[in-house]
Amino acid sequence: xxxxxxxxxxxxxxxxxxxxxxxxxxxxxxxxxxxxxxxxxxxxxxxxxxxxxxxxxxxxxxxxxxxxxxxxxxxxxxxxxxxxxxxxxxxxxxxxxxxxxxxxxxxxxxxxxxxxxxxxxxxxxxxxxxxxxxxxxxxxxxxxxxxxxxxxxxxxxxxxxxxxxxxxxxx
Amino acid sequence: xxxxxxxxxxxxxxxxxxxxxxxxxxxxxxxxxxxxxxxxxxxxxxxxxxxxxxxxxxxxxxxxxxxxxxxxxxxxxxxxxxxxxxxxxxxxxxxxxxxxxxxxxxxxxxxxxxxxxxxxxxxxxxxxxxxxxxxxxxxxxxxxxxxxxxxxxxxxxxxxxxxxxxxxxxxxxxxxxxxxxxxxxxxxxxxxxxxxxxxxxxxxxxxxxxxxxxxxxxxxxxxxxxxxxxxxxxxxxxxxxxxxxxxxxxxxxxxxxxxxxxxxxxxxxxxxxxxxxxxxxxxxxxxxxxxxxxxxxxxxxxxxxxxxxxxxxxxxxxxxxxxxxxxxxxxxxxxxxxxxxxxxxxxxxxxxxxxxxxxxxxxxxxxxxxxxxxxxxxxxxxxxxxxxxxxxxxxxxxxxxxxxxxxxxxxxxxxxxxxxxxxxxxxxxxxxxxxxxxxxxxxxxxxxxxxxxxxxxxxxxxxxxxxxxxxxxxxxxxxxxxxxxxxxxxxxxxxxxxxxxxxxxxxxxxxxxxxxxxxxxxxxxxxxxxxxxxxxxxxxxxxxxxxxxxxxxxxxxxxxxxxxxxxxxxxxxxxxxxxxxxxxxxxxxxxxxxxxxxxxxxxxxxxxxxxxxxxxxxxxxxxxxxxxxxxxxxxxxxxxxxxxxxxxxxxxxxxxxxxxxxxxxxxxxxxxxxxxxxxxxxxxxxxxxxxxxxxxxxxxx
Numbered sequence: 001x002x003x004x005x006x007x008x009x010x011x012x013x014x015x016x017x018x019x020x021x022x023x024x025x026x027x028x029x030x031x032x033x034x035x036x037x038x039x040x041x042x043x044x045x046x047x048x049x050x051x052x053x054x055x056x057x058x059x060x061x062x063x064x065x066x067x068x069x070x071x072x073x074x075x076x077x078x079x080x081x082x083x084x085x086x087x088x089x090x091x092x093x094x095x096x097x098x099x100x101x102x103x104x105x106x107x108x109x110x111x112x113x114x115x116x117x118x119x120x121x122x123x124x125x126x127x128x129x130x131x132x133x134x135x136x137x138x139x140x141x142x143x144x145x146x147x148x149x150x151x152x153x154x155x156x157x158x159x160x161x162x163x164x165x166x167x168x169x170x171x
Numbered sequence: 172x173x174x175x176x177x178x179x180x181x182x183x184x185x186x187x188x189x190x191x192x193x194x195x196x197x198x199x200x201x202x203x204x205x206x207x208x209x210x211x212x213x214x215x216x217x218x219x220x221x222x223x224x225x226x227x228x229x230x231x232x233x234x235x236x237x238x239x240x241x242x243x244x245x246x247x248x249x250x251x252x253x254x255x256x257x258x259x260x261x262x263x264x265x266x267x268x269x270x271x272x273x274x275x276x277x278x279x280x281x282x283x284x285x286x287x288x289x290x291x292x293x294x295x296x297x298x299x300x301x302x303x304x305x306x307x308x309x310x311x312x313x314x315x316x317x318x319x320x321x322x323x324x325x326x327x328x329x330x331x332x333x334x335x336x337x338x339x340x341x342x343x344x345x346x347x348x349x350x351x352x353x354x355x356x357x358x359x360x361x362x363x364x365x366x367x368x369x370x371x372x373x374x375x376x377x378x379x380x381x382x383x384x385x386x387x388x389x390x391x392x393x394x395x396x397x398x399x400x401x402x403x404x405x406x407x408x409x410x411x412x413x414x415x416x417x418x419x420x421x422x423x424x425x426x427x428x429x430x431x432x433x434x435x436x437x438x439x440x441x442x443x444x445x446x447x448x449x450x451x452x453x454x455x456x457x458x459x460x461x462x463x464x465x466x467x468x469x470x471x472x473x474x475x476x477x478x479x480x481x482x483x484x485x486x487x488x489x490x491x492x493x494x495x496x497x498x499x500x501x502x503x504x505x506x507x508x509x510x511x512x513x514x515x516x517x518x519x520x521x522x523x524x525x526x527x528x529x530x531x532x533x534x535x536x537x538x539x540x541x542x543x544x545x546x547x548x549x550x551x552x553x554x555x556x557x558x559x560x561x562x563x564x565x566x567x568x569x570x571x572x573x574x575x576x577x578x579x580x581x582x583x584x585x586x587x588x589x590x591x592x593x594x595x596x597x598x599x600x601x602x603x604x605x606x607x608x609x610x611x612x613x614x615x616x617x618x619x620x621x622x623x624x625x626x627x628x629x630x631x632x633x634x635x636x637x638x639x640x641x642x643x644x645x646x647x648x649x650x651x652x653x654x655x656x657x658x659x660x661x662x663x664x665x666x667x668x669x670x671x672x673x674x675x676x677x678x679x680x681x682x683x684x685x686x687x688x689x690x691x692x693x694x695x696x697x698x699x700x701x702x703x704x705x706x707x708x709x710x711x712x713x714x715x716x717x718x719x720x721x722x723x724x725x726x727x728x729x730x731x732x733x734x735x736x737x738x739x740x741x742x743x744x745x746x747x748x749x750x751x752x753x754x755x756x757x758x759x760x761x762x763x764x765x766x767x768x769x770x771x772x773x774x775x776x777x778x779x780x781x782x783x784x785x786x787x788x789x790x791x792x793x794x795x796x797x798x799x800x801x802x803x804x805x806x807x808x809x810x811x812x813x814x815x816x817x818x819x820x821x822x823x824x825x826x827x828x829x830x831x832x833x834x835x836x837x838x839x840x841x842x843x844x845x846x847x848x849x850x851x852x853x854x855x856x857x858x859x860x861x862x863x864x865x866x867x868x869x870x871x872x
Contacts, residue, residue, distance in 0.1 A: 050856075051857075052747070052849075052856060052857040052858065052859065053747060054840075054843055054846075054859070055792070055793035055794055055795070055843070055845070055846075055859075056793065056794060056843070056844065056845075057843065063857075064836070064840065064849060064857050065857060066851045066855055066856065066857050069834075069851070070834065070838060070839065071834045071835070071836055071838065071839060071840065071849045071851075071857055072839050072840075073839060073840040106838070106839045106840075107839050108839060108840075
């Protein structure tokens with residue numbers, strides 16, 4: 001009992017110590033890779049459910065679902081990053097993210113293999129993503145961070161969820 | 172007990188803007204000479220309630236200003252004053268000024284004192300019957316010039332009244348045009364005033380005409396003077412004794428300058444009789460600015476008109492009480508039906524099935540009625556939009572020296588509030604186009620054998636599930652050949668391409684397309700029409716042009732009546748369900764593959780009562796691969812009408828009719844071609860609503 005309390009205290013201590021520079025990320029897996037998104041952008045996590053297909057759009061835009069009355073598009077991140085396709089199972093997860101600026105926010109879901117953890121990252125420990133010289137989906141990556149010897153790629157939600165033609169239509 | 176007045180501000184502003192609109196439309200309908208007292212009364216009432224309200228809420232600037240307007244209107248009402256065009260123009264300018272003031276106050280900005288003072292002086296000039304009033308027609312240009320001048324070299328106007336604890340006098344001095352001809356020199360007056368105490372002068376130059384109209388023998392300036400010091404009113408009046416009858420002036424003690432009550436008011440009802448200049452020759456006007464002893468720069472914020480234009484949109488709605496009453500009635504019915512059903516369910520046995528069915532049918536009917544009356548609340552008459560246009564036409568036609576009448580038809584047609592809000596800008600653009608390019612100059616019109624006065628008709632009516640807004644002018648019409656050659660020149664169309672009349676007219680919606688030889692500040696830059704079309708399409712509508720060279724142009728805008736609910740037919744394509752708006756369906760036919768005719772190996776047509784209609788295969792156009800492929804050998808043809816053109820959609824199966832609530836795809840996603848929106852079906856899944864005209868366009872490409 002006493003030990004538990006102590007543990008809690010140290011957790012609290014670590015938390016407080018990192019508070020100034022800490023940013024929390026939700027990490028999830030795509031195949032063997034691990035990615036993270038700013039937790040403040042995550043609205044909810046849902047299980048996969050069949051979508052209504054939208055005709056004539058890029059294949060990674062899987063379709064739309066009804067999320068409590070609003071129509072929300074679902075993107076497949078594996079396909080977005082040109083990774084191998086995976087079968088959708090009941091364990092497949094949709095992370096619902098918010099994007100956009102102050103005057104308009106959009107809600108979109110991204111399909112990932114599984115959600116792993118919430119990680120606290122010290123801002124100063126985030127490294128810039130190395131330049132691969134090619135366009136290997138590097139554009140979405142904000143930086144890299146290592147957590148327990150694993151590399152986590154931190155994604156830029158706004159860039160990730162920017163749909164083609166979207167801005168054209170708005171102009 | 173103090174009440175927080177700010178809670179009423181919203182209502183106050185709404186009422187004020189409504190009042191201003193009423194005043195504006197009243198002023199525009201005023202017939203010169205023949206005065207309808209009812210109209211003047213309406214205008215007067217508008218002004219009066221704004222004055223009262225702003226007084227209550229402590230917006231003294233507005234109250235003071237309106238008071239002057241009211242005095243003028245009062246005289247018009249009593250017939251003591253003739254209604255002249257110039258007076259009406261000044262009043263219209265005042266309406267604009269009031270609107271500016273109120274918007275500024277609403278957004279908690281500072282009121283633009285310079286422009287207020289300018290309008291105020293103009294009003295006072297009219298009120299005091301000065302001949303100057305005849306010249307103070309407010310054209311936009313002049314206003315701008317005046318503003319620039321006053322910003323650059325003159326004038327801080329109202330500020331001093333606030334800071335003044337000192338003793339002294341504030342004098343508004345507005346000489347008649349012929350003051351100089353009577354041998355009086357304002358500079359001499361000012362010199363004498365300066366001897367009494369410290370004098371600050373502020374000159375108003377907004378009435379100075381353009382350089383070429385300038386008559387050096389006329390005095391176009393007026394002054395706001397401030398004398399500080401222990402001076403009696405009589406001393407001041409003595410100085411101005413000489414010019415009495417040749418000017419209008421107001422003298423107020425400084426401390427009370429904020430109050431509207433004037434101590435001395437020198438009104439001469441008739442313009443001063445012109446006297447023969449037998450006195451020493453007048454000084455030329457251009458020397459005067461040098462004699463202005465003190466020049467203050469105005470607060471830069473005062474002139475920053477743009478900054479005050481931040482639009483805070485209030486999204487409230489005024490609803491007829493009748494509509495609310497109906498709604499409450501409906502809700503009552505629903506509650507009764509619900510309790511009846513509850514009763515049936517309490518001790519349910521199979522013999523009550525009939526009763527249950529009846530109850531459910533009743534519930535369905537009530538729900539539908541309820542839905543309808545809720546939708547009705549969002550409906551506003553289109554006159555909310557139309558009422559702004561008489562002013563626009565009035566202003567622009569006088570600027571262009573054209574004679575144009577605007578006819579409004581069907582103002583009471585009701586449309587969704589969202590449509591009302593969004594249709595305004597496109598309409599303004601189209602009407603400006605008609606004014607500028609459509610209607611010819613009076614001389615040209617007479618030469619072409621048309622009446623001198625051009626007509627623009629703005630018409631709204633319901634057709635099917637749509638509202639149609641038409642802008643009809645009897646101007647010069649669109650020149651097909653010119654359009655086509657321009658398009659070829661710009662590389663928008665290939666030469667030798669045969670285009671139908673309709674397609675040629677469509678060209679003007681292309682970005683960057685303009686045939687105007689001369690770019691004016693009203694239109695002609697070739698942006699715009701494409702934006703207009705995009706705006707209308709984003710509302711789920713369409714725009715069409717019919718024009719005949721020399722006869723005129725008709726632009727028709729088709730808009731959905733409401734943006735929230737639609738009667739739909741669900742159809743199956745493969746495993747997917749789509750909704751076709753019921754209004755666009757003409758009929759549906761069961762067919763087999765053999766009944767279709769191939770055209771040039773690509774397109775397909777279907778012969779319906781001796782008419783060949785193009786067929787759109789939904790499976791192909793939407794890339795549907797699911798479902799039983801053998802089924803594609805046969806299916807259902809849905810004959811639809813999109814923008815006046817018939818077309819067939821080949822689907823697998825008809826599912827059923829239902830009312831669907833339209834949800835925006837764009838809120839979180841983007842516009843998808845051939846799809847106007849989405850809806851949620853009974854099982855919670857999403858179905859896309861087909862955009863029939865869009866599909867037709869999409870399939871042609």
